[in-house]
Amino acid sequence: MAWVNQDKCAIVGVGSTDYYVRGKSWPRTINDMAVEAIMNACADAGISHKQIDGFSYYSTAGAGYLDKFDTASLMETLGMPHISWSATLTSGGGGCPGAIGLATAGLMNEDCTYSVTLMALQQLPQHRLGVVFGSAAPNPENSFLQPSGLVGPGHLMSVLARRHMHLYGTTQDAFGEVVMATRANTHNRPKAVRKEPLTKEQYDASVMLADPLRRLDFCLETDGAVAVITTTMDRAKDCRHKPAVVHAAAHGGQREWGRAFAWMGMPDPHFASSGHKFTADRVWAQSGLSAKDMDVALIYDHFSPMVLMQLEDYGFCEKGEGNDYVLSGKLRYDPVTGKGVNGGTPVNTHGGNLNEAYIIGMTHIVEGVEQVRGTAINQVKDAEFALVSGGPASLPVSSLILRKD
Amino acid sequence: MTYGPARALPGDQIRITTNPDTEPFWQAAKEHKLTACECGECGHFRMPPTAVCPECGSRAKNWPALPGTGTVFSYAICNKNPKNGEDYVYVPVVVDLDGAPGTRLNANVSGCDAEDVHIGMKVIVDWTPIQDDWVLPNFKKA
Ligand SMILES: [Zn+2]
Numbered sequence: 001m002a003w004v005n006q007d008k009c010a011i012v013g014v015g016s017t018d019y020y021v022r023g024k025s026w027p028r029t030i031n032d033m034a035v036e037a038i039m040n041a042c043a044d045a046g047i048s049h050k051q052i053d054g055f056s057y058y059s060t061a062g063a064g065y066l067d068k069f070d071t072a073s074l075m076e077t078l079g080m081p082h083i084s085w086s087a088t089l090t091s092g093g094g095g096c097p098g099a100i101g102l103a104t105a106g107l108m109n110e111d112c113t114y115s116v117t118l119m120a121l122q123q124l125p126q127h128r129l130g131v132v133f134g135s136a137a138p139n140p141e142n143s144f145l146q147p148s149g150l151v152g153p154g155h156l157m158s159v160l161a162r163r164h165m166h167l168y169g170t171t172q173d174a175f176g177e178v179v180m181a182t183r184a185n186t187h188n189r190p191k192a193v194r195k196e197p198l199t200k201e202q203y204d205a206s207v208m209l210a211d212p213l214r215r216l217d218f219c220l221e222t223d224g225a226v227a228v229i230t231t232t233m234d235r236a237k238d239c240r241h242k243p244a245v246v247h248a249a250a251h252g253g254q255r256e257w258g259r260a261f262a263w264m265g266m267p268d269p270h271f272a273s274s275g276h277k278f279t280a281d282r283v284w285a286q287s288g289l290s291a292k293d294m295d296v297a298l299i300y301d302h303f304s305p306m307v308l309m310q311l312e313d314y315g316f317c318e319k320g321e322g323n324d325y326v327l328s329g330k331l332r333y334d335p336v337t338g339k340g341v342n343g344g345t346p347v348n349t350h351g352g353n354l355n356e357a358y359i360i361g362m363t364h365i366v367e368g369v370e371q372v373r374g375t376a377i378n379q380v381k382d383a384e385f386a387l388v389s390g391g392p393a394s395l396p397v398s399s400l401i402l403r404k405d
Numbered sequence: 406m407t408y409g410p411a412r413a414l415p416g417d418q419i420r421i422t423t424n425p426d427t428e429p430f431w432q433a434a435k436e437h438k439l440t441a442c443e444c445g446e447c448g449h450f451r452m453p454p455t456a457v458c459p460e461c462g463s464r465a466k467n468w469p470a471l472p473g474t475g476t477v478f479s480y481a482i483c484n485k486n487p488k489n490g491e492d493y494v495y496v497p498v499v500v501d502l503d504g505a506p507g508t509r510l511n512a513n514v515s516g517c518d519a520e521d522v523h524i525g526m527k528v529i530v531d532w533t534p535i536q537d538d539w540v541l542p543n544f545k546k547a
Contacts (some may be wrong), residue, residue, distance in 0.1 A: 143421035144453040147541050148497040148511040149414050151487045158481040159499060166479070166524045208406065211482035255459075263453065264479075264499045264511055271479070 003248055003286035007403065009104045010236040010243030013047070013229035014366045015040025019191050019357035022123040025223035030067050034120040035077055037225035045229045046240035047114060049078050054085035054112025056103035056230070058095030058390070058398075059360065061088040064121040085112035089251055089398070093300070094391025096361030098279075098398025101249030103230035113231060119362045120225035145263060154218050154303060156261035158210035161305035164272035165212065168320040170308065172212055174327050176203040178304040178347075179216050179354055181331040185378050186351035193220050194355045217304040219353035226362035228369065236405075243405045244369040247385070248289075250282035251398035259394045269319060274306050274392040276313040276399065283387075283399040284315075291315040294401075295383040296371050297345050298364035301352040306392050307331075314387065314399075316345060338381030349378040361390045365400070372404040408482055408519035411496040413512075413543045418488045419535040426454045429468050434540045439530050441505035443467040452508040473530040474547060475500040478509060482519045496522050500544055516545035 017025075017033045017040075025033060042049040061069045071086040085106035089095030096119070103115035138146045150156055164170045179198060186192035198216070206214035236243035256266055257275035264271075284290055291297075291314050301307045308322035317325035330344020340346045350356050350367035357363055368386035370376040376383075384404045391397030423431050426442075430453075433440040442454035445465025449458055457464055478499045486493035498514045514528055528544035535541045 138421055140422050140424040140427045141453055143423070143427070145511050147414070147419045147421060147535065148513055149483060149487050149495050150481070150497045150511060155481055155483060155497065159479045159497065162481060163479040163524070208482075208484070211406065211408075211484075213481075265452070265509055267507070 002288065005104050005108050006247055006286065007233065007245050009107050009230055009232055009246045010405070011100065011228050011230050011246065011365070011369050011402065012236045012239040012241065012243055013041040013045025014369050015042070015044055016226040016366065017224045019193055020223040021193060022221035022223060023125060025122050026124060030063055030120050030122045031073070031077060033122065033225035034063065034069070034074065034118055037118055037120065037227035038078065038116055041116065041227040041229050044240065047229070050080055052080055052114050052116050053083050054103065054106045054115035055083065055087070056085070056099050056106060056115045056117045057088035058099040058117070059092045059119070060090050062092070063119065064123065067122070069118070085115060089396060091394045091396055093302070093360040094393040094395070094397035095251055096300070096390035096398065097365060097388040097400035098249065098251030098390060098396060100230055100246055100365065100400050101251060101398070104246055104249060107230065107232050113235065115230045116227050117230065118225065118227035119360045121359055122223045123221055142262070154213055155210045157303040157306060158213045159264065160261060160272055161212055164305065164309060167268070167272050168323065170323040174308055174323045175213070175217050175304040176200060177326050178301070178307045178331060179203060181329070182301065182348040182352045183355045185333055185349050186355045189351060189356060189377055192351050192356040193222055213303065213305070219302045220355070220358045222357045222359065224357060224359050226359045226366060228362070228365055242373050244372045245403040245405050246400070247403035248283040248286040248401040249399070250279045250286065251396040252279055252282070253395035253397050254278045257395060260392070262394050272309070274309040274313045275395070275397055276310050276389060276392060279397055279399045280314045283401055287401055289385065289401065291345070294345050294385050294387045296349055296380045296386050297347045298350070298368050298386060298388045299347050300361050300364060300389045300391055301348060301354050304354065307347065310389055310392065314389070333378055333380070335378065338379060346380055349376060349380065364388050368400070368402045372402045406520060408484065408494045411494060411513070411515050411517060411519040411522060413515050413531070413533055414486065414495050416533040416535040416541065419541060420537065421535065421539055421541070426456055430454055431539055433468060434532070434542055437532050437540065439471045439473045439542055440468040441471060441502060441508045443469055443505070450505040450508045452510070471502055471504040474503045475528055475544065477514070477522065477524055477526040477528060479524060480522050494519050498522065498528070498544060500528060510542060512543045514544045514546065
């Protein structure tokens with residue numbers, strides 16, 4: 001059954017700061033970057049930032065991994081006269097596109113009129129995600145994980161990738177192709193951190209950090225901020241750009257995935273998956289669409305194998321066939337035709353977390369908006385539907401389908 | 406790739422904490438007894454230990470002695486000590502525990518070269534003293 005809020009709201013503004021290599025944003029403060037992104041998003045929408053009356057966060061309102069957003073502080077900083085919606089999804093980056101669904105809830109409940117969703121990330125030496133897990137005092141739950149030395153997200157993901165290789169014969173060549181295919185989309189992007197083409201020889205020479213994963217299978221560590229503005233369709237008509245219509249949005253997941261690699265308790269076949277099957281099924285049910293209807297897929301890529309596993313969970317290929325799907329070139333974008341390659345759906349036409357910048361998923365939403373507006377740098381020809389995913393991580397993970405107006 | 410012998414991470418750099426739900430597991434480990442949390446009503450096993458049974462909602466718990474053996478479900482090979490960044494080959498393993506269906510432990514495996522660890526490998530518990538007089542269940546090749 002179609003989602004009751006289908007096509008009722010739209011993303012009307014996107015804004016960001018420059019993207020900085022980890023730690024290089026200093027001496028800017030994280031709030032300085034956050035408010036720049038908000039003001040840029042409002043300018044893009046053609047509204048004043050003083051019209052914002054809603055905040056729809058994810059990652060438990062985290063700004064990076066140690067900082068927190070505070071609505072009261074942001075509205076004082078920006079001079080917003082009042083706010084009537086301030087809410088967050090829980091857990092981490094898995095909720096990123098789901099926060100647009102949260103914004104829709106606030107808008108359709110008439111709690112707010114313009115909602116901002118944002119992330120800012122500043123990885124000063126003591127804030128590095130890779131060391132946050134390992135340096136945290138072990139609580140009673142992670143006392144069952146941390147002593148094993150699985151302390152960084154890359155360690156955790158490598159265990160899932162290994163199981164996928166064991167069950168389905170998946171190869172490291174496919175992980176490399178994920179990185180190379182999306183790297184090919186950044187050469188013409190001024191703000192991208194990694195722009196030079198990547199060869200297979202360079203990938204194979206990348207240092208093994210957590211076998212079977214190499215350094216280049218890990219996403220970038222970057223600083224910066226991104227904000228997007230969501231409003232109702234009637235208000236969206238008065239904004240500067242064509243609305244990116246919120247066609248479907250879901251967050252959550254099922255018990256078998258649960259805390260996922262924060263514990264490693266998932267039974268097969270969930271263990272060697274992205275944990276997205278549940279929200280994938282929800283957005284397909286909400287929209288009546290399926291993977292083949294997507295013109296472009298913005299897939300959360302903190303680690304390359306998790307792109308392959310999401311493609312399976314969303315049904316771009318069958319479970320266990322991600323290796324062959326990826327290696328047949330189907331993630332690639334052909335700039336000559338403006339279409340996919342070999343019948344595939346272009347993935348991460350912006351370069352993703354692996355190559356452009358890592359702002360915990362927000363850049364994927366921005367690219368989805370630009371694709372359905374028709375203004376993307378690597379524009380997919382006649383793009384009507386864009387899929388955006390968040391996670392894979394402890395639940396909730398989330399999904400979003402944006403539609404051209 | 407060739408890594409050489411897999412070693413458990415040094416116990417003197419490992420800390421744990423407990424709460425009333427998890428402490429019986431760690432008290433048993435101090436006595437070199439491997440256990441898992443079993444529902445006292447329906448017999449369902451769960452790990453890590455939590456307040457109620459996810460199947461039947463009961464708060465009753467048993468802590469049976471397990472055989473101490475298991476099977477490698479998945480693993481990674483790491484080559485830096487996470488505390489100090491020094492070269493150190495260790496293999497985090499996710500182990501399916503015999504005698505407690507559906508439960509796993511995350512640990513290190515030793516007793517073989519890292520590159521010889523494989524999914525399906527049989528392992529047996531190997532106790533590692535850690536900080537604050539606790540004892541950690543690791544595994545060695547059976
Ligand atoms: Zn029970």
